[in-house]
């Protein structure tokens with residue numbers, strides 16, 4: 001099968017199709033089974049360390065504590081859940097994901113470590129949660145809500161399954177064109193159109209619905225409409241993409257890749273550095289429900 005036909009086949013199979021095609025990236029993450037860009041703070045040098053730092057940042061924002069029952073929506077291989085149990089002492093984490101391969105792998109690792117019962121992984125869609133109302137202290141979506149179709153359906157579901165005073169935390173990709181002004185376009189020169197087209201192709205490949213592409217003021221508005229309050233949003237792009245792109249380029253330069261793959265990885269890094277922006281988000285389900293914060297009917 002040609003590379004083009006393989007990409008088409010993966011895309012036609014939706015989110016599980018592309019993540020099956022992507023496979024396990026533990027070689028890139030130094031043996032860890034992450035699928036995120038990481039948080040590149042001082043002293044952090046490798047994708048695996050950066051991913052651990054992103055997971056710790058989310059743990060702090062969620063105020064994870066012993067006794068917490070946590071829902072990790074879009075858990076991937078569940079690597080972050082093992083860290084949250086180990087370092088934050090969460091009582092129980094339910095991880096759900098659309099990709100069967102991720103769930104099978106996370107579940108067998110939990111069994112291998114004797115953590116079944118404390119870490120439960122199951123297939124599920126973040127926009128249609130099978131959990132009862134008010135089941136969790138915390139709901140987390142680590143670098144995956146951009147896929148949820150649509151994201152606001154997940155916000156409503158997260159609000160429903162959270163207990164009063166529970167917290168939702170996401171790290172997420174936003175697609176605002178606010179930073180693309182004339183000066184920026186001139187600085188990109190003739191490559192601008194090619195970069196924009198490639199960025200659009202990447203988003204199609206990653207199954208990012210068009211309806212999820214908006215700026216963070218709309219993001220915040222949708223959280224409010226779902227009933228959330230105390231919404232805190234931080235732009236952490238500068239601590240996410242530059243470090244990841246540096247390592248991606250090093251990885252591409254030192255592996256025996258086909259010329260096309262090396263070129264694609266280089267272009268992917270260039271697009272990441274200039275177009276999307278990356279945010280951490282935390283929002284509270286009020287302890288006392290008022291008609292204004294009762295969430296959608």
Ligand SMILES: C[S@@+](CC[C@H](N)C(=O)[O-])C[C@H]1O[C@@H](n2cnc3c(N)ncnc32)[C@H](O)[C@@H]1O
Pocket residue numbers: 015016019033034035036073074075076077078079080096097098099102124125126127141142143144147148149
């Ligand atoms: C970029 S990966 C992040 C995985 C993990 N959170 C991590 O940081 O390594 C996005 C994940 O979201 C999952 N996903 C996408 N859409 C989903 C949905 N509607 N419901 C549940 N999981 C979904 C994918 O299968 C994939 O595992």
